[in-house]
Structure formats: C-alpha cells, structure tokens
Amino acid sequence: MKRVYVGIDVAKDSFEMAVHSSSERWHFSNDERGVGKAVTCLRDMAPKLVVLEATGGYEFPLVTALAAAKLPVAVVNPRQVRDFAKSTGKLAKTDILDAQVLAHFGQGVNPEPRPIPDDKAKELNDILARRRQLVEMVAAEKNRLHTASEVVKGDVREHIAWLKQRLADLDKDLRCRIKESPIWREKDNLLRSVPGVGPVTSATILAELPELGTLNRRQIATLVGVAPLNRDSGTLRGKRTIWGGRAAVRAALYMATLAATRRNPVIRNFYNRLLAAGKLKKVALTACMRKLLTILSAIVKHRTHWSYAPSPLLGPCH
Secondary structure (H helix, E strand, O other): OOEEEEEEEEEEEEEEEEOOOOEEEEEEEHHHHHHHHHHHHHHHHHEEEEEEEEEOOOOOOHHHHHHHHOOOEEEEEEHHHHHHHHOOOOOOOHHHHHHHHHHHHHHHOOOOOOOOOOHHHHHHHHHHHHHHHHHHHHHHHHHHHHOOHHHHHHHHHHHHHHHHHHHHHHHHHHHHHHHOOOOHHHHHHHHHHOOOOHHHHHHHHHHHHHOOOOOOOOHHHHHHHOOOOOEEEEOOOOOOEEOOHHHHHHHHHHHHHHHHHHHHHHHHHHHHHHHHOOOOOHHHHHHHHHHHHHHHHHHHHOOOOOOOEEEEOOOOOO
C-alpha cells in the first residue's frame, strides 16, 4: 500500500494542500466549512502523515480537527522546513509550493506526530504569549523613562503602572485556570515542588510542552532546543551549540535554571562542579538547563514530588 504524505500551508483566510509525488492540489477556506472539507478529503486518503508549519495560531483549528479525526499530524518548525527546501534547491516560495515542500519534508524527514494541546491549553498558551508581550512593553517603557522629558514622564510612569497591573491580573488568571483543571493542578504541584521552578515556568511547560514525561532525556532536550548539536565537517570539529526547539519553553527554563543554581542543591552542586572543571558559565548553565529539564520530565512521568534524597524512581540526577 502506497504511503501518502500530505503537506498543508496555512494562512489566515485559507490553506493549500498537496500530496508528495502527486500533481493533485486543493484549496480550502480557513473556516469551519473549509476545515470540515479538508478532514473529509484526508479521511479518504488515509495518509501516513499530515505536515503543517506552526503559524502562530492560524493552524490550530485545522490541527485540532485532524487530531479529533485520528489523523496523524505533525506541526513542525518553519525554519527547519525552509532549510530543507533550500537543501533540495526549492528557493521559490508560494502557498502551493510551500504545501508541496511540506509534503516532501514529511516523506523525507518523517517527523513524529506529537500530541497537541487541548482548547484549554491553547487558551493558557495565549495568555502566556500576552504576558510576554506585556513584559516587553514594561521594559520598553522603562527604557523610555530614562530619556523622556519632564512633560511626558508622568504619562510614561502611569502606563508602566497600568502594564504592571495587567501583568498581575494575567498571573491571577493563570493561577485560576491551572487550579480549575485537576490534571494541570497535579502537574503544577509536581513541577513547582522543584526549587527554582515558579508559576510562570510551570504554566509555560503545561501549555507548550505536553510531551514532558513521555520522552527520554535526549528527545525532550532536542524538542526544547537545549541539546548540543554537532557542527563538524571533514576534519573540522566545531563547537557543539544549541538551536531551534521551543523558544518560549527554553526562555522559561533558562530563568528557572538561574534560580535553581542558587536555590536547588542538585543544580547548584552540578553547576559549581562544571565551573570548577573549567567550563564557561554559559556552557555550564546550558548543561544545568538540560539536567533540570530531565528532572522535571522524570517527576512528571513518575508523579513523584521533588526530594533532595536520591530516589530509586528518578535516579541519581534527582
């Protein structure tokens, strides 16, 4: 039986669908009617995999419908797809060409279908995105305050106070939403039992890393973007670097790790050992991010709260 790989390029108002090694093309409106037609069409195809890019939310209704129809779907990083297109000599970019590239990417790379967040997780993710925007606006207004004239300084200060109040309101909303869900509440309690992990880090992981606890340490580190990747060519041995992955999770994990190097005895001791061995602070901190992520994954997997004492379930890293 022929394996069918489908690529879908999603825009705000419509999406294009293509099948690898086929001239067939489809155009659908990005609304309830169009999504329904696409799902019916794909059910008849019985594809091996449907590949879409993460487009900042435009893809979510379609991905949700595909998952509900039990169709294998993978939402992939746009940069990874673009690099793949360049490597195959496909430099032109249109909606239908992008759909073809996504289908080819699915056939060539065969990314693993990942579980997607439910509607509540999407709402939580949107709140977190808005929170990041407010934090950036507060920082921008504080920078303006340094150079503002006396005429506008009062207005800038009032705006900063209003933004901080909105941040407080959003944080309260986050806590309420997490408490409303028994599953989230349990995971939140587990995650926040680890010294260094606060409410924002926990909420970010709940919303944007549903795979936590289901993958091994290498897979979860690669997914987040904290796994060191080779940069070798011939006899040249380049420095291992981290890149890609889920930027929001990585940013939250970075802040949690900074706190953990002071408050978490396991991470603090590990960090100090790396520094004593001559590692750069940035390298040591990245290694601590991986270690903390591994601990969090093990805690969620085994549903075991943090304890400094070694655990037979979590191993020596706990």
